[in-house]
Amino acid sequence: MLRINPELQRNMWLELSIHRLVAMPVTLGLMFFIVYLNGFNFSHVGNVAAIAFFLLCCTWGVNLASYSISSEIKEHTWDITRMSALSPWTVVWGKLFGATIFTWYGGLICLGVYLFAKGISVKNIEIVSIFILVGILSQAAAMFMRLNLISSKSNNSETSSLGLTSLIVIISAYATAGAYAAFNNSDLTVNWFYTPYKLKIFLLINEIVWLFWILFGNYQLMRMELRMRNTPIAWILFCIFCAIYVTGYPDVQERPEFTFKVLAHSTIAYFTVIALNYVAVISGSHDPMTYHRALINFKRGNIWRALQDVPAWLGSLSLAIIICVWITGYSFLFLEVDQQINQLWNSVMLILVFLMRDTSIFIFFNMTAGNNRSTSTSLFYLFILYVVVPYFFVVLGLHHLAGLFFPVSASNSALSIFIVTMAEILVISYMIALRWNALFTLHKSTEPNIQVTAS
């Protein structure tokens, strides 16, 4: 016998009361009727239905999806799920569609009205399909963001979540409008790896692929919540996907030779991985105990267990280093080393050391017990280093010194910037070591420890 997902079932009990089941269609029906009376135009009703769908599924639904797990943590019911026999995937889809089921109930009514008002055609069915995809995508993204905040033990998760939810709403509004435009104009094309694709097909495939990644991300984070072990492999695979995906867009026309195009695309992939590394550093967990556990397991030769505690940023940093080596080696072997290539080497190398310095700043501010504001403190000091200090030197006319902190000044040699940044890394590493020692100087009991066999 087919059994309904328990999480979905529980949410249906909670969300779908008789009153709500009646109130939603009545309210929507009244709203559409009023719109119809104001001009007797079915097309207007269709447009309002599309907006109502967006408000229900991409705004309210996004908020519900984001709140679905944090509310359980707040109510101390999360352990019921964590101690259950449910698989991570069952929990993910049960929560994703369960928590938002009432908004989908209303949203699907809106889409039905949209089809009725605009007429049932292939184009309109495609538009409705993309609306549904955008709805699921934005809700899944909201759930992913909140799960990530929970797993990184962010104490500012409510504030951060509100900001991220708003961001998702804006992106989904943009995606909905874009999809609407693309499906209304079938001639639009997009170039990817020098091949033109019909925008609406490209958009549809994009939505499906991104939905896959977001659901996979949710699955990975849910595994962690259910105490199953992950390694940074999933994150590395995502970085590789993003690097290839982003690399497909630019049209490199500067130099015609194939070798240069390979180098240009490799550089774009490199910068994509660097950007993702910053995302991992800013949004990831820097729990000192996790680092401690990873180190201890490495020392004891438990490599697999150690890998399970390795932070995601270390995976993308390793990937960035590999691409950096590739770019340097490839350009040295296959291209004539001119000023352009030299500049490329410098920027590739410098961005890596700056990334390492910034990462060490994040680690430093996390190396305290119960630091609630480590992310905001780290971002504040990065602002000081990247904006305030360089501007201060610029005002004083010391452009060389300004360039050491924010390498936009062409007058600095790459070597000097490299040396200064490495020196900064060394200083911060020393400070991390001091905090580490203070943190892990244990206050142990002096009691004798015995083995008790309770039998």
Add this chain to the structure above:
Amino acid sequence: MITVNNLVFEYPGVCALDNVNVQVKTGSITALVGPNGAGKTTLLSCIAGLQTPLSGSIFLDGIDVLEQPRKVHAKIGYLADFFGLYKKLTTYQSLLFACRTHGVAASEEAATIKSTAADLQISDRLDQLVGSLSRGLRQRVAIAQTIIHKPKVLLLDEPASGLDPESRHELSKLFIRLQQQGMTLVVSSHILSELEEYCTDMLILRQGRLINTTANVETIEKLVNIKVLLSKEQPEAQHLLANLPAIKTVTCIEGGYILECVSNPELQSELLQTLISNGLAVYSFSVERQKLQDIYIKNIV
């Protein structure tokens, strides 16, 4: 049933569990006691696979908790100190949800809910919203959810807190029934007098370490305290008492001594004769069975 080997759990700067080794036998009810901050909750949540220790291993029914936590979750029930319930569900819905999340067969759901509700004496509350129940009844619903899949091991963190004396007594009886059904229970509690009603073993934690204790409660119950009062001061008495083979410990009190020895009427009679024949002016000789409280206090203070 549960084997904990060299378990180390640290919070920054604090060693919450320091190289703890424990074995809990199948079908026992083990009391986990210790002062606040001793590491009881941390140990329970590590055994439940909800926290990852720094090092060490935990095996539950032969399954490595750290490697296969979900397999372990299917075999155990864990009730946290600060548990939560879905307040807007009815008791029946809560139990049905618990059945389904633990994979109880659809054909057995109704019977399982009925028998569990009867066990917890909440059969008449099945249609009531959980949020409208009293603290004691909510505690019972939480326990019912925890045991509905008939787990092999039940971990309970302060299960009796907030319950009235009658409910506590009922809870004790339930634990004994569950033990008789073959379940292994580990119960963390501060209420030692209640633990005494049902626990078969005891583990005492202090500052993250298992401190020296007699783990088997049956053994504890075989020990007695004999209070001997003397009519006059006799300084040589302590030396004499300390050298008697039947006596485990001697504690000085005002006007006499407390002697710890095995509960055995013949031995106690011989002891009294020995004391008198050695010229001690005994005017009171009273025997008290040792309680968990005595053992705990002796180890903790």
